[in-house]
Amino acid sequence: MSDNLKRAAADRAAELVTDGMRLGLGTGSTAAHFVSAIGERVRAGLKVVGVPTSEATREQAQREGIPLSTLDETPDLDLTVDGADEIDDDLRLIKGGGGALLREKIVASASQRMIVIADGSKLVSKLGRFPLPIEVVPFGLTATERAIVRLLDSLGMSGELILRHAPDGAAYVTDGGHFILDAHLGRIDKPNVLASTLNNIPGVVEHGLFLGLATGAILATGDGLVELGQL
Ligand SMILES: O=C(CO)[C@H](O)[C@H](O)COP(=O)(O)O
Structure with missing residues (x-):
């Protein structure tokens, strides 16, 4: 997708932001356009506070001059705007391609x-179809990996689990100090079952299935913006 279309989706989302809002700032190339759009509006006088979802977004938001907070200081947010790797008609997501x-x-x-x-x-x-990111604690990696494979088997699913690597060849380490296993599943027939059972495996910190979290979506297509859910 061209940067212009990403920017158009981000600009539409930025229109939803009003004075006094407490914002969750997403991570990734599309979310970066939103952070940049909010930065422009802040420099023009908009009063908001942002909670970044990654160190990369924190650095960008600081450069943009967006006042920042933490969930400890600001535990209730009005609106989060973030990208996604997959989204279905029910606003269920796979996220984590960017590791955040x-x-x-x-x-x-x-x-x-x-x-x-x-x-x-x-x-x-x-x-x-997009590999499901599963964030795991480095301790006991192989045992955790085996437990995930057993779970997938019991759910009638299969697919390779691949440890994510950084460009320098070392294991990719998240902002929280964990590893990511990318599960190449092809299709996920019962996301709710997979989501809740994955969370029961010791060593699994979190996974990239976001169910019941997105309330709306702005999708940029060659024919313009498509809006889903409630904006
Ligand atoms: O989940 C994410 C990061 O963890 C991103 O939102 C997702 O990977 C989409 O990124 P992009 O907007 O660059 O396509």
Whole structure:
């Protein structure tokens, strides 16, 4: 998707922001356009406070001059705007392609509304073609990996689990100091069952299924913006 379309979706989301809002600031190339749009409005006088979902977003928001807070100081947020790797018609998401899923989920859960901004090609009829990121504690990695494989087997699912690597070849480490296993599942027929059972495995910190969190979406397509849910 061209940067212009990403920016158009981000600008539409920025229109939803009003004075006094407490904002969750997402992570990724589309969310970065939103942070930049909010930065412009802040410099023009908008009064908001932002809670970033990653160190990368924190650095960008600081450069933009957006006043920042934490969930400890500001535990209730009005609106989070974030990207997604997949979204279905029921506003269920796969997130975490950028590795920020844990903070993204905590921030989205603390928000009254979560608006997704994404490329229209990320709209799918069934989740799972995008590998599902599963954030795990480094301690006991192989045992945790085996427990995930056993769970997938018991749910009649299969697919490779691949440890994510950084460009330098080392294991990718999240902002929380964890690893990510990308589960190449192809399709996820019962996201709710998978989500809740994954969370029961010791060593699994979080996964990229965001269910019941997004309240609306703005999808950028070649024909313009498509809005889903409530904006
Ligand atoms: O979940 C994410 C980061 O953890 C991103 O929102 C997701 O990967 C989409 O990124 P982009 O807007 O660059 O396509």
